[in-house]
Amino acid sequence: MIFRQLFDAASSTYTYLIASRRGGEALIIDPVLEKVDRYLLLARELDLRLVKAVDTHLHADHITGSAALRDRTHCITVMGEQTQADVVAMRVAEGDRIEIEGVSLDVLYTPGHTDDSYSFVMGDRVFTGDTLLIRGTGRTDFQNGDARAQYDSIFNKLLKLPGETFVYPAHDYKGDTVSTIDEERRYNPRLQVGSPEEYVELMSSLKLANPKMMDVAVPANMHIGLRQDEIARKGWAVSATDALVLRSRSDTAFVDLREKSERDRHGSIPGSLHMPYTDLQENLADGGLLHELAETTGKNILFYCAFGERSAMAVEAAQNAGIKATRHVEGGIDAWKKAQGPVAR
Known part of the structure; x- marks a missing residue:
């Protein structure tokens, strides 16, 4: 398998390029617009044909690279069915699978950070978007966020995965690259709560500033459809x-x-x-x-x-x-x- 974790320092975004073999089909998760040339160069170096570009949710901190990748490679754009983006080629829901040659992602609906947040399970790893971060969780105070829904997504879906499952988030601000479900269950400070109410209270007390790119990124990411x-x-x-x-x-x-x-x-x-x-x-x-x-x-x-x-x-x-x-x-x-x-x- 080919698995590459790529990083955009400006938005602290992780992007994942996945394929089953050199010379085969590939998909990319949470691409960043400014890094599209880098992704395409890497795909050429590995002799990969990009066929799907997947976003875990509608991002507020960067402009997605999915539309640019579609325009340059004719790949299929993929998001959850709740997305407010104008046109996405394929909309998925819980229980679906995103498939390319030799690779299959099981789709989990994990709202809370936003109402269109999804996670994707691939064998021994899960791509959690902004729902579950390494020693943190995604904020829930805009884009129809809901702390109670996020509690349910984390405790009743993600933490039900095997403890050894690797956690690959869409962002990290401390330099960590990967965790596991068991690590997050034990050491994530936001998960040391006894009830949904306690989690809601914790999230409501954060008082975070809006992302710097929010006023630009959200409108741009809502208008990505092919003309x-x-x-x-x-x-x-x-x-x-x-x-x-x-x-x-x-x-x-x-x-x-x-x-x-x-x-x-x-x-x-x-x-x-x-x-x-x-x-x-x-x-x-x-x-x-x-x-x-x-x-x-x-x-x-x-x-x-x-x-x-x-x-x-x-x-x-x-x-x-x-x-x-x-x-x-x-x-x-x-x-x-x-x-x-x-x-x-």
Whole structure:
């Protein structure tokens, strides 16, 4: 396995680059905008293909690098379903898994620091974002923070993990790099409380100053979605309402770019083909399924995904590959459902 813990001194943020092997797929957790060039250089040095950029929550102390990584690598952006970010390619919930080749992260909803805070468990380690820090916990006094919810997230979820589980937080201000669940249970001063009420009282007494970047970072991190209007101006997009009409036409093939877990959870457009976005380049190449579909059947291809981000990138890639009879559904299956489109479960 390839595992790199990277640090941004300006915001004291830890970023994690993970892959199962050299030459394979990679994901990154909590990237920082100013460090994007460094991440991409490291990925090239290790011969990695970045396919997912994950944020544990909507950050107030730095601007996420996820959107920049998406624009430069066409990776999938991932956040929890409660996020207030405008568009995220994939939204996850507790019980889901974030998967790439050889790597799987189990998703835990751990609100309290913010209402969209998530942690991710990967075998012998857990990435806790700002929920559980090394000898500390994330503040709970803004962005819909809730000390009682954080108590529940820590004591009834994170501390239930095996004691030897390594704890990798999103921040550290003292120079520590890793801890364990058992260490935090024993030595974290904020966890030496006897009740949720005591924890709430402790957190309410902190009186911390707002993060220096808060007024800049929060608005920026709420507007990270791909500009789908650029794709529309090129004539490569259709509205969900127009897609409803196209569904009845035999010359149009709907192609679902989401992952199987998303289809299972949210349903799909009846009759659509399933070709995950991560396999797009293979399917667009000579002999690939999309290439053959376009060449042998002459059908128009209509891509869709969850919210339109992956499908917008897919239609641009298809056009660049010379497959011109391709468009995408603006807003994805989310817009389709709002237009009262039928959904197969």
